[in-house]
Amino acid sequence: MGLLSRKVTCNSHGQDSSYFLGWQEYEKNPYHEVNNPQGIIQMGLAENQLSFDLPESWLAKNADAAGFKRDGQSIFKELALFQDYHGLPAFKKALVDFMAEIRGNKVTFDPSHIVLTAGATSANETLMFCLAEQGDAFLLPTPYYPGFDRDLKWRTGVEIVPIQCTSSNRFQITAPALDEAYQQAQRKNLRVKGVLVTNPSNPLGTTMRRDELDLLINFITDKEIHLISDEIYSGTVFSSPGFVSIMEVLKDRSLEQTPVWERVHIVYSLSKDLGLPGFRVGAIYSNDPIVVAAATKMSSFGLVSSQTQYLLSAMLSDKKFTKEYMAKNHKRLQKQQSRLVSGLEKAGIGCLESNAGLFCWVDMRHLLSSNTFEAEMELWKRIVYDVKLNISPGSSCHCSEPGWFRVCFANISEDTLKLAMQRLKSFVDSVAINNQNHQELKNSRKKFRTKWVFRLSFQSFHDREQDER
Numbered sequence: 001m002g003l004l005s006r007k008v009t010c011n012s013h014g015q016d017s018s019y020f021l022g023w024q025e026y027e028k029n030p031y032h033e034v035n036n037p038q039g040i041i042q043m044g045l046a047e048n049q050l051s052f053d054l055p056e057s058w059l060a061k062n063a064d065a066a067g068f069k070r071d072g073q074s075i076f077k078e079l080a081l082f083q084d085y086h087g088l089p090a091f092k093k094a095l096v097d098f099m100a101e102i103r104g105n106k107v108t109f110d111p112s113h114i115v116l117t118a119g120a121t122s123a124n125e126t127l128m129f130c131l132a133e134q135g136d137a138f139l140l141p142t143p144y145y146p147g148f149d150r151d152l153k154w155r156t157g158v159e160i161v162p163i164q165c166t167s168s169n170r171f172q173i174t175a176p177a178l179d180e181a182y183q184q185a186q187r188k189n190l191r192v193k194g195v196l197v198t199n200p201s202n203p204l205g206t207t208m209r210r211d212e213l214d215l216l217i218n219f220i221t222d223k224e225i226h227l228i229s230d231e232i233y234s235g236t237v238f239s240s241p242g243f244v245s246i247m248e249v250l251k252d253r254s255l256e257q258t259p260v261w262e263r264v265h266i267v268y269s270l271s272k273d274l275g276l277p278g279f280r281v282g283a284i285y286s287n288d289p290i291v292v293a294a295a296t297k298m299s300s301f302g303l304v305s306s307q308t309q310y311l312l313s314a315m316l317s318d319k320k321f322t323k324e325y326m327a328k329n330h331k332r333l334q335k336q337q338s339r340l341v342s343g344l345e346k347a348g349i350g351c352l353e354s355n356a357g358l359f360c361w362v363d364m365r366h367l368l369s370s371n372t373f374e375a376e377m378e379l380w381k382r383i384v385y386d387v388k389l390n391i392s393p394g395s396s397c398h399c400s401e402p403g404w405f406r407v408c409f410a411n412i413s414e415d416t417l418k419l420a421m422q423r424l425k426s427f428v429d430s431v432a433i434n435n436q437n438h439q440e441l442k443n444s445r446k447k448f449r450t451k452w453v454f455r456l457s458f459q460s461f462h463d464r465e466q467d468e469r
Contacts, residue, residue, distance in 0.1 A: 018380060023042075023044060025385070030042065031388070039388065041420045041423075043389055043409070044406070045408055046272070046411070047275070048236070048272060050333065052275060054321075055274070055325070064314075065311050075310070079310055080306075085297070085299045085303060087304065088310065090309075090317075091310070092114050092116070094312070095116075095283060095313075096109035096111050098316045101323075102273065113287060115285075115299055116303070116309075117284060117302055117304070120282040121282070122302040123282040124151045124196075125151050125156060127267070128156040131193050133157075135158075135191075136190065136191045137185045137191065137193065138161070138194050139178070139192060139194070139196070140197070142400055143204070143361075144198065144398060146397055146398075148160065161181050162398055163181040163195075164177055164181070165177060166401060167352075167363075167404075170352060173197075173212050174215075175219075178215070182223065194225045195219065195220060195228070196227075196230065197229055199213075199243075200231075200234065200236065200355075200356035201233075203392065204352060204357075204361045205360055205361060206357075214249065217260065220263060221260045224263075226265065229246040231246075232268060232271065232273070233358075234268070235272070236329075236333060237355060239334055250264060262287050265285065265291065266286075269281060276312075279304075279312070337354070340407065340421070343418070344421070346421065347425035347428045348432075349362060351407075358408055358409065360409065362391070363404060364404070368402060371402060376394065377393065377395070379393075383424075387423050389420055389424065
């Protein structure tokens with residue numbers, strides 16, 4: 001082991017999180033409607049598999065793009081040869097236009113300010129390398145995506161300090177919570193370099209309100225630190241309130257000529273909005289030319305292939321397709337989310353009201369044996385191993401309250417979702433029966449003890465009465 005680096009031998013990757021352990025259990029026993037109907041149903045994976053038919057239909061109608069041709073002539077050689085890390089101009093233009101379309105064209109984006117990366121994971125890590133030194137800290141509101149423990153910390157050495165949010169106000173960020181997190185970092189002698197938020201939220205499935213975004217801008221202005229807005233779910237908003245990008249707030253407040261303008265950075269990806277996680281397309285958008293230049297150089301460690309860029313530049317440039325995709329995808333997400341919420345309600349389970357994302361933040365606090373994270377893990381293990389559903393416990397998302405779970409709905413079919421809800425309802429019903437039987441047993445024991453004590457008392461009184469006679 002002495003021949004290996006500390007990075008290789010350390011345990012800071014986060015792979016031992018219950019978030020990843022649930023995946024491992026699923027992979028050992030994956031559900032299949034025919035081959036393994038008793039297997040584990042994967043509800044811990046935030047993938048959008050509801051609208052694959054739309055890009056597939058587009059590919060069938062656009063043979064040139066799918067076959068790497070231009071005007072009927074092969075450009076395979078052109079795409080196969082080395083491309084520099086700046087990316088194809090046509091793709092960067094198509095991507096920023098798509099980002100603007102998602103935001104209702106209330107804001108526009110400059111292609112020269114965008115850096116292409118191999119997914120949002122790479123984008124977030126690259127920003128850490130650009131904005132912070134090893135041992136510096138970023139503040140993140142809880143609950144947050146479990147993968148951030150890997151993406152932000154593992155290779156960079158950056159620390160995460162939680163901004164503790166609670167169910168009392170639907171887990172919204174407050175000024176006291178921000179101040180407390182900042183002070184906590186100072187008590188640990190950590191230099192705070194910024195705040196990172198996901199908007200829409202993973203795992204809450206909610207969009208941030210404008211007053212929250214204003215609060216964040218005021219906070220980073222006062223502290224002279226950065227703000228990263230991870231907006232990879234911006235195209236999944238399926239009901240009101242609508243999505244407000246941090247860039248929209250900056251422009252509405254006319255902050256373009258102020259120092260904060262260059263300290264706000266956006267992370268984007270096509271993994272969620274277009275359902276293409278395997279294509280590994282992510283991006284950093286920044287108004288700081290130094291960050292853009294440095295991130296572009298770093299992107300050589302995780303480039304997006306020229307073939308992928310060419311194909312998607314054609315797809316995203318087709319405005320008829322993007323408009324149709326967005327409309328149909330939103331309707332499908334909303335319908336599937338409604339099925340999940342309805343199924344949960346039938347099982348006596350509630351969830352946080354949501355309007356975006358590929359998951360719901362589900363409240364199972366009433367199913368805990370005690371108000372502890374140990375009880376949460378006990379419940380999670382029963383759901384994974386007995387109910388055969390892989391969901392993500394709130395503790396893996398650093399939630400401050402035990403009993404919350406992230407449950408994904410967009411990566412499974414309607415029939416599979418229905419089966420999952422049937423399994424869950426059966427489990428909840430069995431828990432209720434067991435609790436009732438347990439309570440009846442306790443009551444009967446209490447009643448028996450009362451009678452026994454009464455009889456002893458009566459016998460003692462009778463004996464004393466006989467003695468007195």
